[in-house]
Amino acid sequence: MTGEDAVRLRPPNNTLNERAVGWWRTRLLLLTVVPVVVAAVPAVLIEPARPGLSALAAALAVAGLACTAFFPRWWFTVHRWEVTDEAVYVRTGAFWQEWRIAPMSRIQTVDTIRGPLEQAFGLATVTVTTASAKGAIRIEGLDHELAAELAQRLTRITQATPGDAT
Amino acid sequence: MTEPGGADHGTTGPAPGGDGDGWARLDKRAVLVTALVMAGVAAGACVPVLLGLSGGVWFGSGARRGTGLLLLPAGAVLLVAGGAAVEYVRWTRTRYRIGPERAELHTGLLLVKRRSLARERIRSVDLTANPLLRLLGLVKVRIGTGEHTGGGESTLELHPVSRAEGERLRRELLDRAPSPAAEAHRDGELARLDPRWIRYAPLSFVAPLLGGAAAGGVMQVSDWFGAQHRVIDWVGDRFRDTPAIWIVLVLAVAALVAGAVGALGLWVEMWWNYRLEREPGGTLRVRRGLLTARSISIEERRLRGVELVEPLGVRLCRAARIDAVATGLAKAEDDKHADHKTLLPAVPRALADDVAARVLRETVSPTGAPLTGHPRAARTRRLRWSLGAALLPVLVLAVLGAAVADVLLYVAAACAVVGLPLAVLLALDAYRSLGHGLSGDYLVARSGTVRRATVALQRGGVIGWTVKQSYVQRRAGLITLTATTAAGAGAYDIHDADQEEGTAFAAAAVPGLLEPFLERGSGERGSERPGPPKG
Numbered sequence: 197m198t199g200e201d202a203v204r205l206r207p208p209n210n211t212l213n214e215r216a217v218g219w220w221r222t223r224l225l226l227l228t229v230v231p232v233v234v235a236a237v238p239a240v241l242i243e244p245a246r247p248g249l250s251a252l253a254a255a256l257a258v259a260g261l262a263c264t265a266f267f268p269r270w271w272f273t274v275h276r277w278e279v280t281d282e283a284v285y286v287r288t289g290a291f292w293q294e295w296r297i298a299p300m301s302r303i304q305t306v307d308t309i310r311g312p313l314e315q316a317f318g319l320a321t322v323t324v325t326t327a328s329a330k331g332a333i334r335i336e337g338l339d340h341e342l343a344a345e346l347a348q349r350l351t352r353i354t355q356a357t358p359g360d361a362t
Numbered sequence: 363m364t365e366p367g368g369a370d371h372g373t374t375g376p377a378p379g380g381d382g383d384g385w386a387r388l389d390k391r392a393v394l395v396t397a398l399v400m401a402g403v404a405a406g407a408c409v410p411v412l413l414g415l416s417g418g419v420w421f422g423s424g425a426r427r428g429t430g431l432l433l434l435p436a437g438a439v440l441l442v443a444g445g446a447a448v449e450y451v452r453w454t455r456t457r458y459r460i461g462p463e464r465a466e467l468h469t470g471l472l473l474v475k476r477r478s479l480a481r482e483r484i485r486s487v488d489l490t491a492n493p494l495l496r497l498l499g500l501v502k503v504r505i506g507t508g509e510h511t512g513g514g515e516s517t518l519e520l521h522p523v524s525r526a527e528g529e530r531l532r533r534e535l536l537d538r539a540p541s542p543a544a545e546a547h548r549d550g551e552l553a554r555l556d557p558r559w560i561r562y563a564p565l566s567f568v569a570p571l572l573g574g575a576a577a578g579g580v581m582q583v584s585d586w587f588g589a590q591h592r593v594i595d596w597v598g599d600r601f602r603d604t605p606a607i608w609i610v611l612v613l614a615v616a617a618l619v620a621g622a623v624g625a626l627g628l629w630v631e632m633w634w635n636y637r638l639e640r641e642p643g644g645t646l647r648v649r650r651g652l653l654t655a656r657s658i659s660i661e662e663r664r665l666r667g668v669e670l671v672e673p674l675g676v677r678l679c680r681a682a683r684i685d686a687v688a689t690g691l692a693k694a695e696d697d698k699h700a701d702h703k704t705l706l707p708a709v710p711r712a713l714a715d716d717v718a719a720r721v722l723r724e725t726v727s728p729t730g731a732p733l734t735g736h737p738r739a740a741r742t743r744r745l746r747w748s749l750g751a752a753l754l755p756v757l758v759l760a761v762l763g764a765a766v767a768d769v770l771l772y773v774a775a776a777c778a779v780v781g782l783p784l785a786v787l788l789a790l791d792a793y794r795s796l797g798h799g800l801s802g803d804y805l806v807a808r809s810g811t812v813r814r815a816t817v818a819l820q821r822g823g824v825i826g827w828t829v830k831q832s833y834v835q836r837r838a839g840l841i842t843l844t845a846t847t848a849a850g851a852g853a854y855d856i857h858d859a860d861q862e863e864g865t866a867f868a869a870a871a872v873p874g875l876l877e878p879f880l881e882r883g884s885g886e887r888g889s890e891r892p893g894p895p896k897g
Contacts, residue, residue: 203869
């Protein structure tokens with residue numbers, strides 16, 4: 197199938213907000229801290245288990261920090277989104293990449309969600325659901341004002357589209 | 363016995379037992395049904411206790427035993443009367459109404475629950491009648507809109523109403539103006555039970571499961587009576603002079619035979635009197651059941667395609683069954699109704715294709731269309747997975763064998779001898795099964811080996827595409843395409859298609875959706891190397 201007419205999906209047009217990298221890093225750090233503390237506290241308190249547990253804590257910390265340093269940058273280059281008048285188009289992932297396309301006419305609900313950490317970074321997540329049980333599309337790490345605007349726009353377009361989206 | 367809807371002539375009058383405003387009550391015999399069920403429960407509970415009493419195990423002897431014997435019937439009467447009384451209250455407080463706009467149900471013992479469905483949203487009216495209900499001429503009616511709102515809020519259940527009333531509701535609620543397309547095609551019977559189909563019943567995966575359950579059941583029941591060791595001893599006595607391997611084989615065969623008999627029985631219960639019909643107005647109706655009669659109606663408007671399913675055993679005999687891919691069928695977690703989507707039990711493959719074509723109003727079934735195969739890299743992946751899965755236990759056993767006991771080494775060798783060829787066969791078969799294609803208005807995708815499924819999905823029913831690519835797939839130039847839909851499983855996969863051909867296929871299947879997001883390149887495959895991808 198290799199030929200001059202080969203087609204592939206192009207990356208969506210828009211990147212996420214730059215602050216998403218910081219948000220992902222913070223989230224990964226928090227995820228790292230909890231198991232490291234769980235391993236480190238007994239390492240301090242329990243004498244005989246100290247070598248094993250401190251090694252475990254160190255390994256967890258190194259792995260967590262490595263992920264924190266490595267993945268958010270990668271995610272940022274992969275995660276992209278685009279909304280046209282006809283469709284929502286999102287690319288996510290790192291090792292497993294995923295491209296999702298949902299036509300505007302099949303969108304049922306549009307939600308914006310802001311977790312506490314996202315609020316601290318001024319970010320928001322837009323979730324677009326279709327009638328499929330497996331069709332929800334999430335755009336994480338958008339600037340919250342942009343997200344609100346996008347949600348409004350999506351709602352407006354989908355309301356103008358007739359049909360029950362199945 | 364007649365099935366529900368057997369008496370479907372001339373019963374379009376007002377609902378019985380109404381009290382004005384079109385409100386109707388359930389059938390009065392609901393109380394009788396509950397009383398009978400409770401009596402059954404009471405009998406089931408009392409008999410073991412009576413057995414225990416006559417053995418004099420718990421109540422000692424003399425006067426105390428007398429009181430015990432008196433208490434039992436009193437308890438039973440209380441149970442039956444109490445159940446009937448509660449059911450009577452429920453009956454008096456339950457009303458339903460089919461108005462011009464909405465179907466409404468008020469119910470509840472203490473708290474009145476009001477539920478109402480917009481009539482235009484109603485997608486299914488299913489009638490079921492267990493043997494007790496059938497004897498009394500009653501049915502249970504489930505009215506569903508099939509929306510994914512969760513919590514079962516989108517169904518009304520009328521339990522019970524008379525058979526004629528159930529049939530009237532079904533026809534009234536699903537009666538819509540027939541579309542012109544419906545006129546062009548013949549209504550009536552699409553398929554009818556052929557008793558010879560029963561030969562596929564023992565091939566299903568139900569048989570070994572039932573066999574295992576039977577063996578487990580024997581042990582469990584004997585355990586209740588404290589006779590488990592006696593059963594084991596008895597079995598041991600039968601095989602006093604036989605080697606262990608024969609005992610295992612004979613017991614396994616016995617369990618399988620028991621399972622096969624059970625599967626036959628289950629098949630007869632499920633599929634007796636099976637009939638698949640198309641009714642005027644565009645409704646598919648499945649009627650079946652020996653003891654419990656079921657009538658399942660699927661509006662054609664919400665049918666998005668069919669799935670031709672070939673479990674391994676059935677496939678080896680060149681047979682297949684057909685499931686409906688429709689919006690608003692009972693959800694997967696609601697496993698009590700999991701069989702609602704089956705339109706046709708396992709039948710010879712040619713007939714299955716034929717019925718699929720008739721269900722979809724096509725001349726040739728899309729499920730039989732020639733499909734595009736997948737690249738050889740997909741075969742490599744499958745071989746890698748299955749060999750890995752087969753080698754893992756071998757390796758574990760070998761390591762354990764080397765460390766602990768030599769006998770495990772022989773087990774490991776046996777596993778390898780049996781497992782590896784099997785793994786290769788399954789992988790090659792899985793690769794052969796892979797395929798996708800377009801057939802008229804349908805997108806066809808096939809995959810699977812143990813359960814091979816060919817789905818034919820209306821292209822208009824695809825409500826989005828998901829393209830997935832793992833690191834390994836990226837290197838091999840493969841993608842997994844997922845067509846999301848409102849119907850059936852919600853998403854149907856095309857595994858490991860060629861990167862470019864698959865993308866072009868997805869774009870062609872749903873015109874206009876993917877085009878704005880495609881780029882036409884020089885097509886040097888593999889030029890986009892993994893690693894942090896381009897931004």
